[in-house]
Amino acid sequence: MLFFTQCFGAVLDLIHFRFQHYQAKRVFSSAGQLVCVVTPTQNSKNASNRCAVPEDSAPQIRHHHCHEAVHDPQLTSCSCPLYACKWEGHLEVVVAHLTQTHTINILHGTEIVFLATDMHLPAPVDWIIAHSCLGHHFLLVLRKQEKYQGYPQFFATMMLIGTPAQAENFNYKLELNRNRRRLTWESSPRSVLDCVDSIITDGDCLVLNASVAQLFADNGSLAIGIAITASKLCATQPEM
Amino acid sequence: MLFFTQCFGAVLDLIHFRFQHYQAKRVFSSAGQLVCVVTPTQNSKNASNRCAVPEDSAPQIRHHHCHEAVHDPQLTSCSCPLYACKWEGHLEVVVAHLTQTHTINILHGTEIVFLATDMHLPAPVDWIIAHSCLGHHFLLVLRKQEKYQGYPQFFATMMLIGTPAQAENFNYKLELNRNRRRLTWESSPRSVLDCVDSIITDGDCLVLNASVAQLFADNGSLAIGIAITASKLCATQPEM
Numbered sequence: 269m270l271f272f273t274q275c276f277g278a279v280l281d282l283i284h285f286r287f288q289h290y291q292a293k294r295v296f297s298s299a300g301q302l303v304c305v306v307t308p309t310q311n312s313k314n315a316s317n318r319c320a321v322p323e324d325s326a327p328q329i330r331h332h333h334c335h336e337a338v339h340d341p342q343l344t345s346c347s348c349p350l351y352a353c354k355w356e357g358h359l360e361v362v363v364a365h366l367t368q369t370h371t372i373n374i375l376h377g378t379e380i381v382f383l384a385t386d387m388h389l390p391a392p393v394d395w396i397i398a399h400s401c402l403g404h405h406f407l408l409v410l411r412k413q414e415k416y417q418g419y420p421q422f423f424a425t426m427m428l429i430g431t432p433a434q435a436e437n438f439n440y441k442l443e444l445n446r447n448r449r450r451l452t453w454e455s456s457p458r459s460v461l462d463c464v465d466s467i468i469t470d471g472d473c474l475v476l477n478a479s480v481a482q483l484f485a486d487n488g489s490l491a492i493g494i495a496i497t498a499s500k501l502c503a504t505q506p507e508m
Numbered sequence: 509m510l511f512f513t514q515c516f517g518a519v520l521d522l523i524h525f526r527f528q529h530y531q532a533k534r535v536f537s538s539a540g541q542l543v544c545v546v547t548p549t550q551n552s553k554n555a556s557n558r559c560a561v562p563e564d565s566a567p568q569i570r571h572h573h574c575h576e577a578v579h580d581p582q583l584t585s586c587s588c589p590l591y592a593c594k595w596e597g598h599l600e601v602v603v604a605h606l607t608q609t610h611t612i613n614i615l616h617g618t619e620i621v622f623l624a625t626d627m628h629l630p631a632p633v634d635w636i637i638a639h640s641c642l643g644h645h646f647l648l649v650l651r652k653q654e655k656y657q658g659y660p661q662f663f664a665t666m667m668l669i670g671t672p673a674q675a676e677n678f679n680y681k682l683e684l685n686r687n688r689r690r691l692t693w694e695s696s697p698r699s700v701l702d703c704v705d706s707i708i709t710d711g712d713c714l715v716l717n718a719s720v721a722q723l724f725a726d727n728g729s730l731a732i733g734i735a736i737t738a739s740k741l742c743a744t745q746p747e748m
Contacts, residue, residue, distance in 0.1 A: 416656045421717075439688070448679070449712070450694040471719025472689070477661075479711025 303381040305489075306410075308393045344431065346461055362429050362460065363405050366398065375399035382492040384410050387485050391420040398429075401496055402438065405429040406457060408494060409464055422481050424492060425464070425473035426457040435459045436499065442474050443493040444484040451476075451484065456499070543621040545729075546650075548633045584671065586701055602669050602700065603645050606638065615639035622732040624650050627725050631660045638669075641736055642678065645669040646697060648734060649704055662721050664732060665704070665713035666697040675699045676739065682714050683733040684724040691716075691724065696739070 344359045355365055366372045375397060384395040395410040407427045414420045424442055428435040435457045444451045453474035458467050467473055476484075484490060584599045595605055606612045615637060624635040635650040647667045654660050664682055668675040675697045684691045693714035698707050707713055716724075724730060 416659050419656050419659070448696055450692070451714075452690070452692040452694075454690040454692075456688055469719060471717060471721075471723045474691075475715075475717055475720055477711060477715055479709060480715055481711075483711045 302375065302377055302379070303383055303491075304375060304397055305383045305385060306395045306397055307385050308389055308395050308412075344461060359430065359461065372398060374405065377401060378497065379493070379495045382408055382410070382494055384490045384492070385488065387412070387422075387481060387488055387490050402498055404434070404438070406438075406440075406496060407460060408492075410490075410492070411464060411468070413468065415468075420478050422476040422478075422490075423464075423468045423473045424453070424476075425467050426455075426494070426496070427460045427462070427464075428457040429460045431461065432459040439497050439499055441493075441495045441497075443495075444476075444490070445493065446484045446486065446491075449483065451480070457496075542615065542617055542619075543623055543731075544615060544637055545623045545625060546635045546637055547625050548629050548635050584701060599670065599701065612638060614645065617641055618737065619733070619735045622648055622650070622734055624730045624732070625728065627652070627662075627721060627728055627730050642738055644674070644678070646678075646680075646736060647700060648732075650730075650732070651704060651708070653708065655708075660718050662716040662718075662730075663704075663708045663713045664693070664716075665707050666695075666734070666736070667700045667702070667704075668697040669700045671701065672699040679737050679739055681733075681735045681737075683735075684716075684730070685733065686724045686726065686731075689723065691720070697736075 345356055346359045346362055347356050355369070357365060363374075367374070376399060378401045380397075380399060382395070382397060389412070391412040391414045393412045396407060398405060398407050400406070405428075407429065408424070409427060410422060410424045412420055412422050426440040426442070428438065438457055439454060440457050442453045451474075455472065458472065481490060585596055586599045586602055587596050595609065597605060603614075607614070616639065618641045620637075620639060622635070622637060629652070631652040631654045633652045636647060638645060638647050640646075645668075647669065648664070649667060650662060650664045652660055652662050666680040666682070668678060678697055679694060680697050682693045691714075695712065698712065721730060
Protein backbone atom coordinates (compact mmCIF):
# COMPACT_ATOMS: atom_id res chain seq x y z
CA MET A 269 0.00 0.00 0.00
CA LEU A 270 2.83 2.40 0.91
CA PHE A 271 4.49 1.59 -2.41
CA PHE A 272 1.35 2.55 -4.38
CA THR A 273 0.96 5.75 -2.36
CA GLN A 274 4.56 6.69 -3.15
CA CYS A 275 4.06 5.88 -6.84
CA PHE A 276 0.91 8.03 -6.94
CA GLY A 277 2.80 10.89 -5.23
CA ALA A 278 5.60 10.63 -7.77
CA VAL A 279 3.14 10.74 -10.68
CA LEU A 280 1.45 13.84 -9.22
CA ASP A 281 4.86 15.43 -8.77
CA LEU A 282 5.71 14.68 -12.40
CA ILE A 283 2.42 16.19 -13.63
CA HIS A 284 3.07 19.29 -11.51
CA PHE A 285 6.54 19.82 -12.98
CA ARG A 286 5.33 19.10 -16.54
CA PHE A 287 2.70 21.82 -16.00
CA GLN A 288 5.34 24.28 -14.77
CA HIS A 289 7.52 23.41 -17.75
CA TYR A 290 4.54 24.02 -20.07
CA GLN A 291 3.98 27.40 -18.44
CA ALA A 292 7.60 28.42 -18.98
CA LYS A 293 7.47 27.20 -22.57
CA ARG A 294 4.35 29.31 -23.09
CA VAL A 295 5.98 32.42 -21.65
CA PHE A 296 9.18 32.04 -23.65
CA SER A 297 7.79 30.12 -26.63
CA SER A 298 9.42 32.36 -29.22
CA ALA A 299 12.90 31.85 -27.85
CA GLY A 300 13.10 28.06 -28.18
CA GLN A 301 15.28 27.99 -25.07
CA LEU A 302 15.96 25.29 -22.52
CA VAL A 303 13.64 25.61 -19.53
CA CYS A 304 14.92 24.59 -16.10
CA VAL A 305 12.42 24.33 -13.25
CA VAL A 306 14.29 25.30 -10.07
CA THR A 307 12.86 24.53 -6.65
CA PRO A 308 14.07 26.51 -3.64
CA THR A 309 16.89 25.02 -1.61
CA GLN A 310 14.68 25.19 1.47
CA ASN A 311 12.82 22.16 0.06
CA SER A 312 15.91 20.27 -1.01
CA LYS A 313 15.09 17.25 1.16
CA ASN A 314 11.67 16.87 -0.42
CA ALA A 315 12.22 17.78 -4.04
CA SER A 316 15.02 18.17 -6.54
CA ASN A 317 15.27 20.41 -9.58
CA ARG A 318 13.65 19.13 -12.76
CA CYS A 319 15.02 20.33 -16.06
CA ALA A 320 13.30 20.38 -19.42
CA VAL A 321 16.24 18.59 -21.03
CA PRO A 322 16.72 15.18 -19.39
CA GLU A 323 20.52 14.99 -19.66
CA ASP A 324 20.91 18.30 -17.82
CA SER A 325 19.52 18.77 -14.35
CA ALA A 326 19.92 21.89 -12.26
CA PRO A 327 21.92 21.85 -9.03
CA GLN A 328 20.70 23.20 -5.74
CA ILE A 329 23.35 25.26 -4.10
CA ARG A 330 23.08 27.62 -1.18
CA HIS A 331 25.43 30.52 -0.64
CA HIS A 332 26.03 30.93 3.04
CA HIS A 333 29.55 31.81 3.96
CA CYS A 334 32.24 33.33 1.84
CA HIS A 335 35.26 35.39 2.58
CA GLU A 336 36.92 38.45 1.08
CA ALA A 337 38.19 37.86 -2.46
CA VAL A 338 41.96 37.50 -2.93
CA HIS A 339 42.79 38.20 -6.54
CA ASP A 340 45.77 35.89 -7.05
CA PRO A 341 44.66 34.17 -10.26
CA GLN A 342 46.02 30.65 -9.89
CA LEU A 343 46.10 29.89 -6.18
CA THR A 344 43.04 31.77 -4.96
CA SER A 345 41.40 30.09 -2.04
CA CYS A 346 37.63 29.80 -2.35
CA SER A 347 34.76 28.68 -0.14
CA CYS A 348 32.19 26.21 -1.38
CA PRO A 349 29.10 28.17 -2.45
CA LEU A 350 26.83 25.45 -1.07
CA TYR A 351 24.84 26.18 2.06
CA ALA A 352 26.40 24.88 5.27
CA CYS A 353 29.41 23.35 3.49
CA LYS A 354 32.68 24.21 5.20
CA TRP A 355 34.87 23.15 2.27
CA GLU A 356 37.55 25.54 1.11
CA GLY A 357 39.95 25.01 -1.74
CA HIS A 358 41.49 26.46 -4.85
CA LEU A 359 39.26 28.06 -7.46
CA GLU A 360 40.25 25.43 -10.03
CA VAL A 361 38.67 22.62 -8.04
CA VAL A 362 35.36 24.27 -7.09
CA VAL A 363 33.56 22.65 -10.03
CA ALA A 364 35.04 19.24 -9.18
CA HIS A 365 33.98 19.72 -5.56
CA LEU A 366 30.42 20.72 -6.58
CA THR A 367 29.96 17.81 -8.96
CA GLN A 368 31.70 15.10 -6.88
CA THR A 369 30.71 16.01 -3.33
CA HIS A 370 27.30 17.55 -3.97
CA THR A 371 26.38 15.57 -7.15
CA ILE A 372 25.53 18.74 -9.02
CA ASN A 373 24.87 18.34 -12.73
CA ILE A 374 25.61 21.21 -15.07
CA LEU A 375 23.36 22.69 -17.77
CA HIS A 376 24.84 23.50 -21.17
CA GLY A 377 24.05 26.43 -23.49
CA THR A 378 24.27 30.22 -23.48
CA GLU A 379 20.49 30.79 -23.25
CA ILE A 380 18.14 29.14 -20.79
CA VAL A 381 14.95 29.94 -18.90
CA PHE A 382 15.26 29.73 -15.13
CA LEU A 383 11.81 28.95 -13.66
CA ALA A 384 11.93 29.50 -9.90
CA THR A 385 9.01 27.86 -8.09
CA ASP A 386 7.37 28.58 -4.73
CA MET A 387 8.17 32.28 -4.63
CA HIS A 388 5.87 32.62 -1.61
CA LEU A 389 8.24 30.75 0.73
CA PRO A 390 9.53 32.91 3.59
CA ALA A 391 12.98 34.50 3.32
CA PRO A 392 15.82 33.65 3.41
CA VAL A 393 15.69 31.18 0.55
CA ASP A 394 17.83 30.57 -2.56
CA TRP A 395 17.14 29.25 -6.06
CA ILE A 396 20.35 28.35 -7.85
CA ILE A 397 21.51 26.69 -11.06
CA ALA A 398 24.92 26.13 -12.62
CA HIS A 399 25.63 25.98 -16.29
CA SER A 400 28.52 25.68 -18.65
CA CYS A 401 29.09 27.76 -21.77
CA LEU A 402 31.80 29.69 -23.61
CA GLY A 403 34.47 27.52 -21.97
CA HIS A 404 33.51 28.43 -18.39
CA HIS A 405 31.10 27.52 -15.62
CA PHE A 406 28.55 30.02 -14.30
CA LEU A 407 26.13 30.05 -11.35
CA LEU A 408 22.83 31.92 -11.32
CA VAL A 409 21.80 32.78 -7.76
CA LEU A 410 18.29 34.05 -6.98
CA ARG A 411 17.97 34.94 -3.30
CA LYS A 412 14.88 36.02 -1.37
CA GLN A 413 16.02 38.03 1.63
CA GLU A 414 14.61 40.50 4.13
CA LYS A 415 17.14 43.29 4.40
CA TYR A 416 14.38 44.99 6.40
CA GLN A 417 12.11 42.77 8.47
CA GLY A 418 8.75 42.21 6.84
CA TYR A 419 10.01 43.57 3.50
CA PRO A 420 11.31 40.63 1.44
CA GLN A 421 13.15 41.31 -1.81
CA PHE A 422 14.54 39.12 -4.57
CA PHE A 423 18.14 39.49 -5.77
CA ALA A 424 19.34 37.73 -8.93
CA THR A 425 22.99 37.65 -9.99
CA MET A 426 25.25 35.65 -12.30
CA MET A 427 28.61 34.46 -10.95
CA LEU A 428 31.55 33.11 -12.90
CA ILE A 429 33.50 30.23 -11.41
CA GLY A 430 36.69 32.14 -12.10
CA THR A 431 38.54 35.29 -11.12
CA PRO A 432 37.14 38.85 -11.34
CA ALA A 433 39.48 39.48 -14.29
CA GLN A 434 38.04 36.47 -16.14
CA ALA A 435 34.48 37.58 -15.29
CA GLU A 436 35.07 40.87 -17.14
CA ASN A 437 35.31 38.92 -20.40
CA PHE A 438 31.60 38.08 -20.28
CA ASN A 439 28.23 39.81 -20.19
CA TYR A 440 24.93 38.38 -19.09
CA LYS A 441 21.31 39.43 -19.43
CA LEU A 442 18.37 38.56 -17.17
CA GLU A 443 14.89 39.23 -18.49
CA LEU A 444 11.43 39.12 -16.91
CA ASN A 445 8.54 39.35 -19.35
CA ARG A 446 4.83 39.24 -18.58
CA ASN A 447 1.59 41.13 -19.32
CA ARG A 448 3.18 43.72 -21.59
CA ARG A 449 5.85 44.49 -19.00
CA ARG A 450 9.52 43.72 -19.40
CA LEU A 451 12.37 44.21 -16.94
CA THR A 452 15.93 43.61 -18.12
CA TRP A 453 19.26 43.62 -16.29
CA GLU A 454 22.55 43.46 -18.23
CA SER A 455 25.97 43.36 -16.63
CA SER A 456 29.25 41.47 -16.37
CA PRO A 457 29.05 38.43 -14.11
CA ARG A 458 30.69 38.68 -10.70
CA SER A 459 33.39 36.25 -9.61
CA VAL A 460 32.40 33.37 -7.33
CA LEU A 461 35.21 34.73 -5.13
CA ASP A 462 32.91 37.65 -4.31
CA CYS A 463 30.40 37.12 -1.56
CA VAL A 464 26.70 37.10 -2.55
CA ASP A 465 25.99 39.35 0.44
CA SER A 466 28.45 41.98 -0.78
CA ILE A 467 26.98 41.83 -4.32
CA ILE A 468 23.54 42.45 -2.84
CA THR A 469 24.85 45.31 -0.68
CA ASP A 470 26.53 46.86 -3.76
CA GLY A 471 23.21 46.65 -5.64
CA ASP A 472 25.13 44.95 -8.47
CA CYS A 473 22.29 42.59 -9.35
CA LEU A 474 18.68 42.53 -10.49
CA VAL A 475 16.62 43.63 -7.48
CA LEU A 476 12.87 43.00 -7.25
CA ASN A 477 10.68 43.96 -4.36
CA ALA A 478 7.77 41.63 -3.54
CA SER A 479 5.24 43.67 -5.57
CA VAL A 480 7.38 43.67 -8.72
CA ALA A 481 8.11 39.95 -8.33
CA GLN A 482 4.38 39.32 -7.95
CA LEU A 483 3.68 41.30 -11.12
CA PHE A 484 5.95 38.98 -13.12
CA ALA A 485 5.11 35.74 -11.31
CA ASP A 486 2.74 33.19 -12.84
CA ASN A 487 1.02 30.85 -10.42
CA GLY A 488 3.76 31.29 -7.80
CA SER A 489 6.66 30.78 -10.22
CA LEU A 490 9.02 33.36 -11.67
CA ALA A 491 10.51 32.77 -15.13
CA ILE A 492 13.84 34.52 -15.79
CA GLY A 493 15.33 34.41 -19.26
CA ILE A 494 19.14 34.15 -19.11
CA ALA A 495 21.64 34.86 -21.88
CA ILE A 496 25.43 34.88 -21.58
CA THR A 497 27.75 36.39 -24.20
CA ALA A 498 31.45 37.12 -24.55
CA SER A 499 32.20 40.79 -23.86
CA LYS A 500 33.61 41.56 -27.32
CA LEU A 501 30.25 40.76 -28.90
CA CYS A 502 28.47 43.06 -26.47
CA ALA A 503 31.04 45.82 -26.86
CA THR A 504 29.97 46.29 -30.48
CA GLN A 505 26.38 47.02 -29.45
CA PRO A 506 25.33 50.68 -29.25
CA GLU A 507 25.06 52.13 -25.77
CA MET A 508 21.35 53.01 -26.14
CA MET B 509 28.10 94.45 -4.26
CA LEU B 510 24.99 92.29 -3.78
CA PHE B 511 24.29 92.58 -7.51
CA PHE B 512 27.77 91.25 -8.40
CA THR B 513 27.45 88.42 -5.87
CA GLN B 514 24.12 87.40 -7.42
CA CYS B 515 25.59 87.58 -10.92
CA PHE B 516 28.53 85.41 -9.85
CA GLY B 517 26.09 82.90 -8.31
CA ALA B 518 24.04 82.80 -11.48
CA VAL B 519 27.19 82.18 -13.58
CA LEU B 520 28.26 79.34 -11.25
CA ASP B 521 24.76 77.88 -11.49
CA LEU B 522 24.92 78.04 -15.27
CA ILE B 523 28.34 76.32 -15.34
CA HIS B 524 27.00 73.62 -13.00
CA PHE B 525 24.02 72.87 -15.25
CA ARG B 526 26.14 72.98 -18.41
CA PHE B 527 28.42 70.39 -16.76
CA GLN B 528 25.42 68.18 -15.90
CA HIS B 529 24.16 68.56 -19.46
CA TYR B 530 27.62 67.58 -20.75
CA GLN B 531 27.58 64.51 -18.50
CA ALA B 532 24.19 63.43 -19.80
CA LYS B 533 25.29 64.03 -23.38
CA ARG B 534 28.37 61.89 -22.69
CA VAL B 535 26.29 59.03 -21.26
CA PHE B 536 23.72 59.07 -24.06
CA SER B 537 25.91 60.47 -26.82
CA SER B 538 24.94 57.82 -29.35
CA ALA B 539 21.25 58.53 -29.05
CA GLY B 540 21.32 62.21 -30.02
CA GLN B 541 18.41 62.80 -27.65
CA LEU B 542 17.16 65.88 -25.88
CA VAL B 543 18.58 66.10 -22.36
CA CYS B 544 16.46 67.68 -19.63
CA VAL B 545 18.09 68.45 -16.28
CA VAL B 546 15.40 68.00 -13.61
CA THR B 547 15.87 69.38 -10.13
CA PRO B 548 13.86 67.91 -7.25
CA THR B 549 10.62 69.65 -6.34
CA GLN B 550 11.94 70.08 -2.79
CA ASN B 551 14.19 72.84 -4.15
CA SER B 552 11.54 74.46 -6.30
CA LYS B 553 11.84 77.82 -4.55
CA ASN B 554 15.59 77.99 -5.16
CA ALA B 555 16.02 76.46 -8.58
CA SER B 556 14.05 75.64 -11.67
CA ASN B 557 14.59 72.90 -14.22
CA ARG B 558 17.08 73.64 -16.97
CA CYS B 559 16.63 71.92 -20.30
CA ALA B 560 19.18 71.33 -22.99
CA VAL B 561 16.83 72.72 -25.61
CA PRO B 562 16.00 76.35 -24.79
CA GLU B 563 12.46 76.42 -26.18
CA ASP B 564 11.45 73.48 -23.99
CA SER B 565 11.79 73.68 -20.24
CA ALA B 566 10.77 70.98 -17.80
CA PRO B 567 7.98 71.49 -15.30
CA GLN B 568 8.21 70.78 -11.59
CA ILE B 569 5.17 68.94 -10.44
CA ARG B 570 4.58 67.09 -7.22
CA HIS B 571 2.09 64.26 -6.88
CA HIS B 572 0.55 64.42 -3.48
CA HIS B 573 -3.12 63.61 -3.36
CA CYS B 574 -5.19 61.71 -5.85
CA HIS B 575 -8.33 59.69 -5.59
CA GLU B 576 -9.57 56.39 -6.96
CA ALA B 577 -9.84 56.35 -10.75
CA VAL B 578 -13.34 56.52 -12.23
CA HIS B 579 -13.22 55.17 -15.76
CA ASP B 580 -15.89 57.32 -17.41
CA PRO B 581 -13.94 58.51 -20.48
CA GLN B 582 -15.28 62.03 -21.08
CA LEU B 583 -16.39 63.39 -17.71
CA THR B 584 -13.82 61.82 -15.40
CA SER B 585 -12.94 64.03 -12.48
CA CYS B 586 -9.24 64.34 -11.81
CA SER B 587 -7.05 65.88 -9.13
CA CYS B 588 -4.17 68.16 -10.05
CA PRO B 589 -0.97 66.12 -9.89
CA LEU B 590 0.93 69.09 -8.42
CA TYR B 591 1.95 68.99 -4.80
CA ALA B 592 -0.37 70.84 -2.42
CA CYS B 593 -2.75 71.92 -5.19
CA LYS B 594 -6.37 71.25 -4.30
CA TRP B 595 -7.66 71.74 -7.85
CA GLU B 596 -9.99 69.14 -9.25
CA GLY B 597 -11.52 69.13 -12.69
CA HIS B 598 -12.20 67.13 -15.80
CA LEU B 599 -9.40 65.17 -17.42
CA GLU B 600 -9.57 67.29 -20.56
CA VAL B 601 -8.53 70.44 -18.73
CA VAL B 602 -5.64 69.05 -16.65
CA VAL B 603 -3.08 70.20 -19.22
CA ALA B 604 -4.67 73.65 -19.38
CA HIS B 605 -4.61 73.82 -15.57
CA LEU B 606 -0.94 72.75 -15.41
CA THR B 607 0.21 75.23 -18.03
CA GLN B 608 -1.96 78.20 -17.00
CA THR B 609 -2.00 77.94 -13.20
CA HIS B 610 1.43 76.41 -12.63
CA THR B 611 3.21 77.82 -15.72
CA ILE B 612 4.46 74.40 -16.74
CA ASN B 613 6.07 74.19 -20.15
CA ILE B 614 5.91 70.95 -22.10
CA LEU B 615 8.79 69.10 -23.80
CA HIS B 616 8.26 67.70 -27.28
CA GLY B 617 9.59 64.45 -28.76
CA THR B 618 9.26 60.71 -28.20
CA GLU B 619 12.83 60.25 -26.86
CA ILE B 620 14.48 62.33 -24.17
CA VAL B 621 17.02 61.92 -21.38
CA PHE B 622 15.71 62.77 -17.91
CA LEU B 623 18.65 63.86 -15.73
CA ALA B 624 17.51 63.95 -12.11
CA THR B 625 19.88 65.93 -9.88
CA ASP B 626 20.53 65.84 -6.12
CA MET B 627 19.63 62.18 -5.62
CA HIS B 628 21.00 62.41 -2.08
CA LEU B 629 18.14 64.60 -0.82
CA PRO B 630 16.09 62.92 1.91
CA ALA B 631 12.80 61.23 1.00
CA PRO B 632 10.05 62.03 0.16
CA VAL B 633 11.02 63.96 -2.94
CA ASP B 634 9.82 63.98 -6.57
CA TRP B 635 11.46 64.72 -9.92
CA ILE B 636 8.87 65.22 -12.64
CA ILE B 637 8.67 66.33 -16.26
CA ALA B 638 5.81 66.55 -18.77
CA HIS B 639 6.09 66.06 -22.45
CA SER B 640 3.97 65.90 -25.52
CA CYS B 641 4.23 63.31 -28.28
CA LEU B 642 2.06 61.04 -30.45
CA GLY B 643 -0.87 63.37 -29.97
CA HIS B 644 -0.96 63.12 -26.17
CA HIS B 645 0.64 64.53 -23.05
CA PHE B 646 2.67 62.35 -20.68
CA LEU B 647 4.21 62.85 -17.22
CA LEU B 648 7.34 61.10 -16.00
CA VAL B 649 7.35 60.85 -12.21
CA LEU B 650 10.48 59.82 -10.29
CA ARG B 651 9.76 59.57 -6.58
CA LYS B 652 12.18 58.90 -3.74
CA GLN B 653 10.23 57.41 -0.86
CA GLU B 654 10.86 55.42 2.31
CA LYS B 655 8.29 52.64 2.35
CA TYR B 656 10.36 51.39 5.29
CA GLN B 657 12.04 53.97 7.48
CA GLY B 658 15.75 54.31 6.77
CA TYR B 659 15.38 52.39 3.49
CA PRO B 660 14.78 54.90 0.68
CA GLN B 661 13.85 53.65 -2.78
CA PHE B 662 13.32 55.32 -6.14
CA PHE B 663 10.17 54.66 -8.20
CA ALA B 664 9.90 55.84 -11.81
CA THR B 665 6.69 55.66 -13.82
CA MET B 666 5.18 57.19 -16.96
CA MET B 667 1.62 58.52 -16.79
CA LEU B 668 -0.65 59.46 -19.65
CA ILE B 669 -2.87 62.50 -19.24
CA GLY B 670 -5.80 60.41 -20.44
CA THR B 671 -7.93 57.45 -19.48
CA PRO B 672 -6.60 53.94 -18.70
CA ALA B 673 -8.07 52.76 -22.04
CA GLN B 674 -6.11 55.45 -23.91
CA ALA B 675 -2.95 54.57 -21.95
CA GLU B 676 -3.08 51.02 -23.32
CA ASN B 677 -2.40 52.39 -26.80
CA PHE B 678 1.17 53.31 -25.82
CA ASN B 679 4.34 51.71 -24.54
CA TYR B 680 7.27 53.37 -22.84
CA LYS B 681 10.81 52.37 -22.01
CA LEU B 682 13.03 53.66 -19.21
CA GLU B 683 16.74 52.85 -19.40
CA LEU B 684 19.64 53.31 -16.99
CA ASN B 685 23.07 52.74 -18.49
CA ARG B 686 26.43 53.07 -16.76
CA ASN B 687 29.71 51.16 -16.28
CA ARG B 688 28.72 48.18 -18.43
CA ARG B 689 25.44 47.80 -16.57
CA ARG B 690 22.02 48.40 -18.07
CA LEU B 691 18.61 48.27 -16.42
CA THR B 692 15.52 48.57 -18.60
CA TRP B 693 11.83 48.81 -17.77
CA GLU B 694 9.20 48.55 -20.52
CA SER B 695 5.47 48.84 -19.97
CA SER B 696 2.30 50.69 -20.92
CA PRO B 697 1.93 54.07 -19.23
CA ARG B 698 -0.57 54.36 -16.42
CA SER B 699 -3.39 56.88 -16.50
CA VAL B 700 -2.98 60.12 -14.56
CA LEU B 701 -6.33 59.08 -13.00
CA ASP B 702 -4.41 56.38 -11.12
CA CYS B 703 -2.71 57.41 -7.91
CA VAL B 704 1.11 57.36 -7.86
CA ASP B 705 0.96 55.66 -4.46
CA SER B 706 -1.15 52.80 -5.84
CA ILE B 707 1.22 52.40 -8.82
CA ILE B 708 4.13 52.12 -6.37
CA THR B 709 2.21 49.63 -4.21
CA ASP B 710 1.39 47.55 -7.31
CA GLY B 711 5.10 47.49 -8.25
CA ASP B 712 4.04 48.66 -11.72
CA CYS B 713 7.06 50.92 -12.18
CA LEU B 714 10.85 50.87 -12.31
CA VAL B 715 11.99 50.34 -8.71
CA LEU B 716 15.56 51.09 -7.58
CA ASN B 717 16.85 50.67 -4.08
CA ALA B 718 19.48 53.16 -2.90
CA SER B 719 22.41 50.86 -3.81
CA VAL B 720 21.20 50.29 -7.37
CA ALA B 721 20.49 54.01 -7.83
CA GLN B 722 24.00 54.77 -6.55
CA LEU B 723 25.48 52.31 -9.05
CA PHE B 724 23.89 54.20 -11.95
CA ALA B 725 24.30 57.71 -10.54
CA ASP B 726 27.05 60.02 -11.76
CA ASN B 727 28.10 62.78 -9.41
CA GLY B 728 24.76 62.74 -7.59
CA SER B 729 22.63 62.74 -10.76
CA LEU B 730 20.68 59.92 -12.34
CA ALA B 731 20.21 59.88 -16.13
CA ILE B 732 17.14 57.97 -17.35
CA GLY B 733 16.63 57.47 -21.09
CA ILE B 734 12.93 57.66 -22.00
CA ALA B 735 11.26 56.44 -25.19
CA ILE B 736 7.52 56.38 -25.93
CA THR B 737 5.97 54.42 -28.78
CA ALA B 738 2.49 53.55 -29.99
CA SER B 739 1.49 50.04 -28.93
CA LYS B 740 1.07 48.70 -32.45
CA LEU B 741 4.75 49.29 -33.17
CA CYS B 742 5.75 47.43 -29.99
CA ALA B 743 3.32 44.58 -30.59
CA THR B 744 5.36 43.55 -33.64
CA GLN B 745 8.51 43.08 -31.55
CA PRO B 746 9.35 39.50 -30.45
CA GLU B 747 8.58 38.66 -26.83
CA MET B 748 12.20 37.77 -25.96
